[in-house]
Amino acid sequence: MQTTENLSIFALGGINEIGKNMYVIQYADDIVIIDCGGKFPDESLLGIDLIIPDISYLEENKAKIRALVVTHGHEDHIGGIPYFLRKLNVPIYATAFTLGLIELKLDEHKLKRDTKLIQIDSKTEIEFGKIKTSFFKTNHSIPDCLGIVLHTPEGNVVHTGDFKFDLTPMNNQYSDIHKMAEIGNKGVLVLLSESTNAERPGLTPSERMVEDHMLEAFTKASGKIFVSTFASNVNRVQQVVEAAMKTNRKLALLGRSMVNIVSVAIERGYLTIPDGMLMEAQEIDKLSSEKVAILCTGSQGEPNAALARLATGNYRDAAIYPGDTVILAASPIPGNERNVSSIIDNLFQLEAKVIYGSGSTTGMHVSGHGYQEDLKLMLTLMKPTYFIPIHGEYRMLHHHRLLAESVGVEKGNTFIIQNGDVVDVQNKVARKTRKIPAGDTYIDGMGVGDVGEIVLRDRKQLSEDGMLVMVITINKVDRKLISGPDIITRGFVYARNADDLLKEVNKRVKKTVEELQAEDTRQWNIMKQNIKKSVGQYLFAQTRRRPMILPIIIEI
Amino acid sequence: MQTTENLSIFALGGINEIGKNMYVIQYADDIVIIDCGGKFPDESLLGIDLIIPDISYLEENKAKIRALVVTHGHEDHIGGIPYFLRKLNVPIYATAFTLGLIELKLDEHKLKRDTKLIQIDSKTEIEFGKIKTSFFKTNHSIPDCLGIVLHTPEGNVVHTGDFKFDLTPMNNQYSDIHKMAEIGNKGVLVLLSESTNAERPGLTPSERMVEDHMLEAFTKASGKIFVSTFASNVNRVQQVVEAAMKTNRKLALLGRSMVNIVSVAIERGYLTIPDGMLMEAQEIDKLSSEKVAILCTGSQGEPNAALARLATGNYRDAAIYPGDTVILAASPIPGNERNVSSIIDNLFQLEAKVIYGSGSTTGMHVSGHGYQEDLKLMLTLMKPTYFIPIHGEYRMLHHHRLLAESVGVEKGNTFIIQNGDVVDVQNKVARKTRKIPAGDTYIDGMGVGDVGEIVLRDRKQLSEDGMLVMVITINKVDRKLISGPDIITRGFVYARNADDLLKEVNKRVKKTVEELQAEDTRQWNIMKQNIKKSVGQYLFAQTRRRPMILPIIIEI
Known part of the structure; x- marks a missing residue:
């Protein structure tokens, strides 16, 4: 019998990157989302303000979503929430401080508060459909952080959130180390643990x-x-x-x-x-x-x-x-x-x-992310059967796998996934077999996802070599040039340096128009192609630049 | 009596930056240039390939230039040479290996070899007019490096080039430490010493x-x-x-x-x-x-x-x-x-x-630049009266000054300069009083200096928010719209998302044209301004983006 009583685990963000963390646990028809982060673009993403996860899978399965649980209040865990809420009205569960930061964010975005924000703490136990969920305190560079235990009929899944082990923390931000030991003793089927500092040997120094x-x-x-x-x-x-x-x-x-x-x-x-x-x-x-x-x-x-x-x-x-x-x-x-x-x-x-x-x-800074010994301690406490390193670039995930193997996770039981790779668990056996849509959604101004590869490619060309617009007005009867070409450049070269250059461009455009006029054609696209080619070759030979060339033909 | 028998020292590049090193020593009517480097642009300089020093001072004084002496073959010391030679035909003095790299560079640029390339070594002594010049070997992360002593009637100026003290170098790349001691003993009026690692305590490890x-x-x-x-x-x-x-x-x-x-x-x-x-x-x-x-x-x-x-x-x-x-x-x-x-x-x-x-x-890399103890050793050997820290960003120059003071350079005798600041020495007294032109010349494709602030500002706007071109054809007699606006966008937003947006833009342009038509005016600039304002405000309100708006008016 085909059954949907299947445990699935995947990331919509946070893998092979630092940023836009979003992990999903699905058991049968119940979905719990963990975190909803943003990521700041690097300089290659011209004009983009923020990157958030592609949530199309969640939109298609919105009836199944029971909760967004947020582990802590850093941008890479809460930065996507305002955009997420515009598409999906899901109750958000987080600790008091994390909720405070989420509320600040919603205020900044002037979002109406029709979303349920539910305060939890490490002692909270909730049932999200068939997924019973409990928590444990962790220590990190922000107060009030949680790790999460998702108890499913298939077994227990633990998500660490971001953490280090600070045995002398400020402000009583102690990790629930005894509770972690107990969780491990009861059996962890799958551990998802953060990998930021998996390359660094030793134990993270204390905030003290x-x-x-x-x-x-x-x-x-x-x-x-x-x-x-x-x-x-x-x-x-x-x-x-x-x-x-x-x-x-x-x-x-x-x-x-x-x-x-x-x-x-x-x-x-x-x-x-x-x-x-x-x-x-x-x-x-x-x-x-x-x-x-x-x-x-x-x-x-x-x-x-x-x-x-x-x-x-x-x-x-x-x-x-x-x-x-x-x-x-x-x-x-x-x-x-x-x-x-x-x-x-x-x-x-x-x-x-x-x-x-x-x-x-x-001595003025210590990291909030556990080094190798911290990560090994977490792995030792949890004793997971399967391990999915999360929250890191590939080399960090790679090193985290080696750490896991060094403390006893069986070879072959670590899954290094991509965003969108699904780990399915059935009868206690985990397999990475299928993919769901995952990727970057770009925020540009108020636009969410309205800028993609083509727009960015144009921006790149414009940014490197600028552009030339040339307007040609043509008589629609005899196809003779009425006026133009009027040439305008931006971002290409100082106008005062370009006199000779633009004179030759002018000549070439006129010549192209005349050639096309001789043939009896009204194929303006061919004319545009020919202008682009003739002008582009000339400008590249003269300047080694490839500005965007935009011929505009007005038929009158 | 006003005299031009004056020793002047300045940098055209290399100060408050790592890159495009170029230092100039002038005594009376004799100029010696040290190094001619390039610098790679950061991502804010859109489309720029390389930055070289502004050499307008040298062009104006070309009759006085006796030599370009190159300390070693790194890009930040030789990268500007092909562009320099197109403007100034100056003999170049360098060691065998450095000359080899310069020749490779001239070949790449397909430059004719009408420049004299003169091979020197650490034993060479030459008179560049009244500036007698000798050399000493230094150790660095490239072979065959020189420090330079410029003997002028006013006193001796020492330029270290890039260096560290490696007492167990590979390939016999020993520093002339005894010669340096001798130079110091004879008296150094001004020391110019590199500052790259002035923030790092200790002694650079050996290449071994x-x-x-x-x-x-x-x-x-x-x-x-x-x-x-x-x-x-x-x-x-x-x-x-x-x-x-x-x-x-x-x-x-x-x-x-x-x-x-x-x-x-x-x-x-x-x-x-x-x-x-x-x-x-x-x-x-x-x-x-x-x-x-x-x-x-x-x-x-x-x-x-x-x-x-x-x-x-x-x-x-x-x-x-x-x-x-x-x-x-x-x-x-x-x-x-x-x-x-x-x-x-x-x-x-x-x-x-x-x-x-x-x-x-x-253990697979050591720096080629001296740490604090290396820099102190150089200062100690040279015992300069005046000190000019070079080759570094401001914080490095700052720390280098502190190092100099710690080994006995008198407070007030260190000059932290900017590119273009001139240190004049007369009767053994040094003063920083005047400035000559200095700055960045941008190389973009084959263009040298034809891209400046305006072009870069346009590229920045285009790169972040793209552009809209709108062409309007107007009857020159009654100023009625004949055709248009024809609107083209690039790098702004996916066309399929922009239908409604562009309809409204179209309406606003038409409205602006009609308003201006009502008034009896032919002031197309006002029309353009009004279109930019009306469309710009609308688009910003709708998208929080400020694309470049280019109205083009064709009068027929």
Whole structure:
């Protein structure tokens, strides 16, 4: 008998990439979605603002979707939610802090709140149809993170979320290590575990490592102190608060996300700032420098964030003076190194003291993602029969597989998947056999998915060599040229350098029109092709450029 | 009495950047140019192929130019030469290996050899007018490097070139440390020293460090071995040759620059490869895997170089099989990390063993630029009165100044300059008082300097949001619309998504034309402005995009 009582596991995003995490567990007619992230495009995706997962499979199966469960509040796990909700109205389950960040996001997008947002914690147990779901606490560079256990008739599936094992965490962000052991003891059929730091040997340092270094920097500093970090790294923020407190500095917050996220963190009890310690940005200059600490956004070099503007002297409410200290308490994400370096250059030009570089050098940053020993500890606790490394580029997944095998996962039982590859489990046997649609959906301005390969290819050509438009007006009776060619160029070459070039282009267009006129044809497409060819060859020979050539023929 | 007997020192490139090095020493009416480099553009310079220094000062003073002296053969020191020579016919002085690379470059550019290329070595002494010039050997990641001493009536100026102190170099590439001490003893008025690694504590490891690691990897490997490195790093290439020799592997070279540069190195005696060891790429598959080693280009992730094509299975003469070993014996230059990572992912997908990561982890790469202790040793040997840190971004120059002060250069005697800032020395007193023109000249295809801010701004707009061209034909007598608007879009949005959008655009254009027609005006510019405004506002409101809008009015 053919049965649909099948457990299926797949990713719609997060595999072979860092970003747009979205994983799906389906048992029979019940679907649970885990996370809905966004990803920032690299420079090859001209004009694209954000990438989100292709959710066409979910749209086709929307009646089966029981929940979107969100493991934590980072952009690569919640950034796609506003777009997701426009297509699918699914209840969202997350912890208090994560929900706070999701609500901020929905407000920014001015989305109506007809979506159910359901607060859960690590003790919650819910049934999503036949998928009984429970949770465990993990530690990461944002508070209130969850791992998820999906109990299905076929067996238990565990999704770790992002994690490290920090045995001395700030703010009581302890991992549920005993609960994890218990889950492992009861039997895990499939483990999905994050792979970000699978290339790095050792154990991730504790967030506490930052404590002494931060205090030392605060103690040594004479002028104002600026600390730039991710606003969502609330435990790091807490350490800045404490260093400021111990050195009698008041604290200002610069940057919209810093102000918003800190206020969510305070409201919901994840951050403690003593009364009277916070001050408005406008008060900074009223206090003497050694009484001031400032937390600001922009640690990734974002050109419009507070730090970049401070570094060029373009921030309205605050300025960096010679002798002030600037601490970069975050590592640049690959791709952001140049922007961060240029900010550091600007800060030195302002004669600031700058504390920057890798966390192991400065002590101002530790990773939130487990290194190899953390990953091995998770694998050891969970003892999965099958393993799917997730959340990483291929080389990370590859190394994570080796780690799994080193702690006893059987060879052949690790599935390195692509987004869209489905792992089906039936009678406790897992197989990777089929694919569902998965890919990138581009967000450009308000457009979702209306920009694709052709538009991007045109943008690329325009960006590299610009364009020439040539308008020709032709008599519809005798096909003689009435006026033109009128030639306009943009992004190609300075007009003043192009006089001779454009004269020859003009001549060639006229000649092409005359040739076509001699033949008795009204095939404007042929005329356009011939113009493109003749002008294109000439311009390439002269300039080694291939601008877009757009002949426009007006018949009158 | 006003005198022109003045010593002037300035940079036309190389300051606040890594790339396009060009330094100028002028005494009275004699000019010596040091290096003529190129720089690769970052992704913001759309379509630009290369950046070279603005040499307008040199063009205006061409009668005074006595020589272009080139310290070594890296792109950031020779890449501008083909463009420089089209404007200025100046004799070029360099060592044998450097000249070999310059000749390769002139051949590539099909430049006639009417330029004098004069071979020098570290013992050469020449008089360039009143500037007596001598040299000293330095060690760097390319053979045959020179430092330069310019003896002027005002005092001695020393330019280090790029260097580290490697006390156990490969191929006898010893620094002239005794000569440097002697130069210092005789008195150095101004030292210009490179700053690339001024942020890194300690002493650069010796190139020899690679030796054992390379041999170990060769000994362990079972399949073919691919090593990717800069072809110009001849000493690294030598180590690969030796490891291959010891493990009985023949060697193939993949990539045009690898083949060309290795042949220059062999011809001129900088590289020794035993007879019969080199083989053609076509022979690779005829030998059994464990008999084959391959040196290939592409260590920076260049998409068209050998390594990237091997990693995607698109190289005609060779393929990577499961179990083959690939060694990345170079560090990614900032900005290239993503491309390199994506190649590593592809290599793992081919089931290769990949040795990658920082040199300190793999032992397969050491820097060619001196760390802080190397820089301090140079400063100590030279004991300069004045110091100008060169060859680096601002933070590197800043740290280099601190290093100089720590070994005794007087505070206030270090000049951190910009490209174009002139340091004038008269009666042994140095002052930074004036500026000459300096900046970036963009190379785009065959164009030199014909692309500037306006063209780049247009390319940026086109690249992000595309464009709309709308052609309107108007009766020149009654100003009535004859035809149009004909609307064409590129890079904006899929045509099939844009029907409604373009209908409304059409309506707005017509309305604008009618409004202007009502007024008795022939001011087409106003019409164009109004069309741009009306259409632009509408499109932004609908899409949050700002495509370039190009109204073209044809009067008939």
